[in-house]
Amino acid sequence: MYDKTLVIDGLLDIEEALLHVVDRTSWIKTVEDFVTTPTGVDMLDVATIRLMAVGEEIKKIDKRTKGQLFVQYPNINWKDIMDLRNLIAHEYFRIDAKVIFDTVQNKIQPLLTTIQQVISDLEK
Secondary structure, three states: OOOOOHHHHHHHHHHHHHHHHHHHHHHHHHHHHOOHHHHHHHHHHHHHHHHHHHHHHHHHHHHHHHOHHHOOOOOOOOHHHHHHHHHHHOOOOHHOOHHHHHHHHHHHHHHHHHHHHHHHHOOO
């Protein structure tokens, strides 16, 4: 068994990071918004670093739960999230703004919903 309190704390950190990205990038409508102004580049950095932190925490939780928690939520490709974390951490200067844009626009909300469901399920 694993320490649920520790896992829930990590999930709450993930939730906070995702909400932060959603809030700060709400005005981003195209990938060009991330790369054509200093403010856009700053928001690209914010989103990228927060996504790296999310991936890192997901890796930690997966390790703590011995791979048994996230498999219960197959609607999310957890491996892709961890792989994005590795890409950001090890190839930061090669990050494609299109990948981050796609993640922000299409993948954060489903992930956020699932993270909130996992928290709710663990708190029962």
